[in-house]
Amino acid sequence: xxxxxxxxxxxxxxxxxxxxxxxxxxxxxxxxxxxxxxxxxxxxxxxxxxxxxxxxxxxxxxxxxxxxxxxxxxxxxxxxxxxxxxxxxxxxxxxxxxxxxxxxxxxxxxxxxxxxxxxxxxxxxxxxxxxxxxxxxxxxxxxxxxxxxxxxxxxxxxxxxxxxxxxxxxxxxxxxxxxxxxxxxxxxxxxxxxxxxxxxxxxxxxxxxxxxxxxxxxxxxxxxxxxxxxxxxxxxxxxxxxxxxxxxxxxxxxxxxxxxxxxxxxxxxxxxxxxxxxxxxxxxxxxxxxxxxxxxxxxxxxxxxxxxxxxxxxxxxxxx
Amino acid sequence: xxxxxxxxxxxxxxxxxxxxxxxxxxxxxxxxxxxxxxxxxxxxxxxxxxxxxxxxxxxxxxxxxxxxxxxxxxxxxxxxxxxxxxxxxxxxxxxxxxxxxxxxxxxxxxxxxxxxxxxxxxxxxxxxxxxxxxxxxxxxxxxxxxxxxxxxxxxxxxxxxxxxxxxxxxxxxxxxxxxxxxxxxxxxxxxxxxxxxxxxxxxxxxxxxxxxxxxxxxxxxxxxxxxxxxxxxxxxxxxxxxxxxxxxxxxxxxxxxxxxxxxxxxxxxxxxxxxxxxxxxxxxxxxxxxxxxxxxxxxxxxxxxxxxxxxxxxxxxxxxxxxxxxxxxxxxxxxxxxxxxxxxxxxxxxxxxxxxxxxxxxxxxxxxxxxxxxxxxxxxxxxxxxxxxxxxxxxxxxxxxxxxxxxxxxxxxxxxxxxxxxxxxxxxxxxxxxxxxxxxxxxxxx
Numbered sequence: 114x115x116x117x118x119x120x121x122x123x124x125x126x127x128x129x130x131x132x133x134x135x136x137x138x139x140x141x142x143x144x145x146x147x148x149x150x151x152x153x154x155x156x157x158x159x160x161x162x163x164x165x166x167x168x169x170x171x172x173x174x175x176x177x178x179x180x181x182x183x184x185x186x187x188x189x190x191x192x193x194x195x196x197x198x199x200x201x202x203x204x205x206x207x208x209x210x211x212x213x214x215x216x217x218x219x220x221x222x223x224x225x226x227x228x229x230x231x232x233x234x235x236x237x238x239x240x241x242x243x244x245x246x247x248x249x250x251x252x253x254x255x256x257x258x259x260x261x262x263x264x265x266x267x268x269x270x271x272x273x274x275x276x277x278x279x280x281x282x283x284x285x286x287x288x289x290x291x292x293x294x295x296x297x298x299x300x301x302x303x304x305x306x307x308x309x310x311x312x313x314x315x316x317x318x319x320x321x322x323x324x325x326x327x328x329x330x331x332x333x334x335x336x337x338x339x340x341x342x343x344x345x346x347x348x349x350x351x352x353x354x355x356x357x358x359x360x361x362x363x364x365x366x367x368x369x370x371x372x373x374x375x376x377x378x379x380x381x382x383x384x385x386x387x388x389x390x391x392x393x394x395x396x397x398x399x400x401x402x403x404x405x406x407x408x409x410x411x412x413x414x415x416x417x418x419x420x421x422x423x424x425x426x427x428x429x430x431x432x433x
Numbered sequence: 434x435x436x437x438x439x440x441x442x443x444x445x446x447x448x449x450x451x452x453x454x455x456x457x458x459x460x461x462x463x464x465x466x467x468x469x470x471x472x473x474x475x476x477x478x479x480x481x482x483x484x485x486x487x488x489x490x491x492x493x494x495x496x497x498x499x500x501x502x503x504x505x506x507x508x509x510x511x512x513x514x515x516x517x518x519x520x521x522x523x524x525x526x527x528x529x530x531x532x533x534x535x536x537x538x539x540x541x542x543x544x545x546x547x548x549x550x551x552x553x554x555x556x557x558x559x560x561x562x563x564x565x566x567x568x569x570x571x572x573x574x575x576x577x578x579x580x581x582x583x584x585x586x587x588x589x590x591x592x593x594x595x596x597x598x599x600x601x602x603x604x605x606x607x608x609x610x611x612x613x614x615x616x617x618x619x620x621x622x623x624x625x626x627x628x629x630x631x632x633x634x635x636x637x638x639x640x641x642x643x644x645x646x647x648x649x650x651x652x653x654x655x656x657x658x659x660x661x662x663x664x665x666x667x668x669x670x671x672x673x674x675x676x677x678x679x680x681x682x683x684x685x686x687x688x689x690x691x692x693x694x695x696x697x698x699x700x701x702x703x704x705x706x707x708x709x710x711x712x713x714x715x716x717x718x719x720x721x722x723x724x725x726x727x728x729x730x731x732x733x734x735x736x737x738x739x740x741x742x743x744x745x746x747x748x749x750x751x752x753x754x755x756x757x758x759x760x761x762x763x764x765x766x767x768x769x770x771x772x773x774x775x776x777x778x779x780x781x782x783x784x785x786x787x788x789x790x791x792x793x794x795x796x797x798x799x800x801x802x803x804x805x806x807x808x809x810x811x812x813x814x815x816x817x818x819x820x821x822x823x824x825x826x827x828x829x830x831x832x833x834x835x836x837x838x839x840x841x842x843x844x845x846x847x848x849x850x851x852x853x854x855x856x857x858x859x860x861x862x863x864x865x866x867x868x869x870x871x872x873x874x875x876x877x878x879x
Binding site for chain 1: 611618623
C-alpha cells in the first residue's frame with residue numbers, strides 16, 4: 114500500500130466531517146418534518162466507509178444497507194441530490210421515489226441502499242458474479258450490518274461466493290446493536306468475522322473507529338479479492354452515536370457506554386494525526402469545517418427549493 | 434410359468450417410456466436385483482431391476498422402441514430355461530397399440546394461431562422451452578441460466594438438456610439448493626447488466642426466494658427513479674403435477690400477478706411457450722414464466738423463426754364461438770377445449786375459448802369484446818379461488834361490460850384447501866371437464 118499523502122489525510126478528514134455535518138442536518142430536518150419515514154444516521158461510523166473508500170477503484174461496485182447516506186457521500190455523490198432524496202424531491206437520486214433507505218447511482222456503480230436486512234448480500238454477490246463473468250477485474254464491496262449476520266441468505270451468499278470464487282469483499286459494520294438487540298444477545302458463538310470459516314472464507318476483525326486501521330485492512334482485503342482468490346470478510350468494529358433510526362431513544366444502552374466511544378471519536382483521531390504531523394494548521398482545519406458547513410447548508414437549501422415529483426411520476430418507472 | 438415385467442412408472446408424471454437399452458438377452462439367467470434394462474422417462478434415464486429370478490424368456494420390445502405405456506409388459510421371465518424363443522407376434526401387436534395411441538393423442542387438441550411460419554414437425558413443450566433458451570443464448574452472450582440440476586443432470590425435468598454441452602459451465606450453472614441465495618445473486622447480476630434465467634425446480638420453492646423477487650427484482654426500477662432495471666426470467670413448473678401433494682402442488686399465478694413491476698406469462702402449448710419465453714428473455718423487466726409439468730410432454734407445432742415472439746398482454750382466441758366465453762390459461766386451456774367439444778356435441782353450445790397467455794399485463798380488451806359477443810362468461814384456472822386471476826377478470830368484466838352480462842360470472846377453480854395426496858381426492862381438488870361443463874350450463878340456465 115502506498116503511503117498516504119498530505120492530500121489523502123485532508124480528503125479523509127473532509128469526507129468524515131461532511132458525513133457528520135450532513136447527518137446532523139438530516140436529524141434536524143427530520144425533526145422539522147422535512148424528512149419522513151425511516152431515517153438511519155451514520156454518525157459515529159464515518160471511519161468505516163471513508164476508510165474503505167480510500168481503497169476503491171472507479172469501476173468497483175458497492176452495495177449497502179439502508180444506513181446509506183454516509184456511503185453515498187463517501188462514493189463522491191452530490192450532497193444536494195442525496196438531501197433532495199431524503200426530502201422526497203424530484204432532484205433526488207431516486208427522483209423522490211426511494212427515500213433515505215433506497216438510493217442508487219448506477220453511473221457511480223452504487224447499487225443501493227436496500228431496506229430488507231440481509232437482502233443486499235446475495236445481490237452484491239450477484240454483482241460480483243457479473244464482474245467475474247465479464248472478466249473486468251473489478252470487485253463488489255458488499256456491506257452487512259451485524260444484525261444481518263444472523264440472516265440465512267447471508268450464508269447462502271457466502272457459500273455461493275466461495276464455491277464460485279467471486280470477487281466480493283464483505284464488510285460487516287458491527288455497530289454493536291441490531292436495532293435494540295446487542296450482538297451477544299443475537300449471535301451465538303464467537304466473532305462475526307469467523308462466520309465465513311465454514312465456507313473457507315478468510316476474515317479479520319479491525320478497529321473501525323480508527324480510519325487508518327480500516328484503510329490498511331481494506332486495502333489488503335481488496336487486493337486479495339481482486340487477485341481472483343474469492344471472497345473475504347472484514348468485520349469492522351464501530352459504534353453509532355444515535356439510535357437505530359430517528360424514532361429510537363436508544364434506552365437499551367448506557368450513557369457511559371456512549372461516552373466511552375465518543376472519547377475515541379473517529380474524526381478526532383484523524384484530526385490529531387493531521388495536527389501531529391503538521392499536515393494542516395488548526396486554522397486551516399477550521400476553514401475546511403466552515404466550507405463543509407456551507408456546502409451542507411446549500412445542499413439543504415437546494416433540496417428544500419426542489420420540486421416534489423409531479424402526479425404523473427406516480428406511474429412511471431414501474432416497467433422499462 | 435412366465436412372469437411379466439411391466440414398464441414401470443418411474444416419475445409422478447410418467448405415462449410412457451422409451452426402451453433405451455437391454456442389459457440382458459433372451460435365455461439369460463437373472464437374479465432379483467440384476468439390472469435388466471435402461472428406460473428413458475420424461476425426466477431421466479433409469480435402470481430397471483429384475484424383481485424375481487429366472488430366465489429371460491422373451492424381450493417384448495426392441496432397443497430404441499419409444500412411447501411404451503406404463504404397465505405394458507416389456508419382457509417375460511420364466512422359471513425354466515427355454516430352448517428357443519417364440520416369434521415376434523407379440524411385439525407387432527404392441528407396436529400397433531402404440532401407434533394408434535399416438536395418433537389419438539396428437540389429434541386431441543387443435544389450437545388456432547395466426548403465425549405463418551409454423552413448422553410441420555411437432556415438438557414437446559419441453560423441447561420448445563429448451564430450444565428457445567438455446568436460441569437466445571446463441572444470440573446474446575449476456576443470457577445465462579442457473580438453478581438446481583440445470584447443468585450436469587440436464588434438468589430435473591430435462592428442460593435444459595444439452596445446454597451444458599453447447600454453452601459450457603460458465604453459462605449453464607448448477608446451484609446448490611439455495612433458492613434465496615441464487616435468486617438474489619441472479620437479481621444482482623441483472624442489476625449489473627446480465628440477463629439471467631433462473632430456473633426453479635418448481636415454483637413451490639420460489640417461496641424461499643420471494644423476497645428477492647418482489648422486494649428486489651420488481652421494485653428496484655421504481656425505487657431507483659428509473660436507473661436500475663432487472664432483466665431476469667424466473668421460470669419452472671407451476672401448479673399441480675401428479676400426486677406430489679400440498680407442498681409441491683401450488684399455483685402461483687395470482688401471487689405474482691399481484692405485483693407491479695413483474696410480468697407474468699403462462700404458456701399452454703409449445704408454440705406459445707416459444708413465443709412468450711423469447712419475449713420474456715428479451716424483456717428488460719423481471720418476468721415470471723409459469724410452466725406446467727404435465728404439459729412438458731405435450732406436443733404441438735412451433736414456429737421455426739428464431740425471432741418469433743408473442744407479446745405480453747395479448748390473449749389468444751384458441752377457439753371462436755358465440756354462445757359463452759371461457760377465459761383460461763396454462764393446462765386448463767386443454768380441459769376447457771375438451772369441455773367446449775362436449776358442450777357442442779351435447780347441447781349445441783358454441784363456446785369461445787380465450788387463452789390468456791400472459792397474466793400481467795392481462796388482455797382485458799379481448800375478454801371484454803368476447804363477452805360483448807357471447808353475453809356469458811366463465812373463468813377456468815388451477816389456482817385457489819380466493820383473489821385469483823378469475824376474481825380479477827370478474828372485476829374487469831363487471832366494470833367494463835356490466836350491461837352485456839346475461840348471467841352472473843362463474844369461476845371454476847381448484848378446491849379451497851391444500852392439495853391432498855390421494856389420487857381420488859386430487860381429482861376432486863382440481864377443476865375437471867365436468868366442472869367446466871356444469872359452469873357453462875349454469876350461465877346458460879340449462
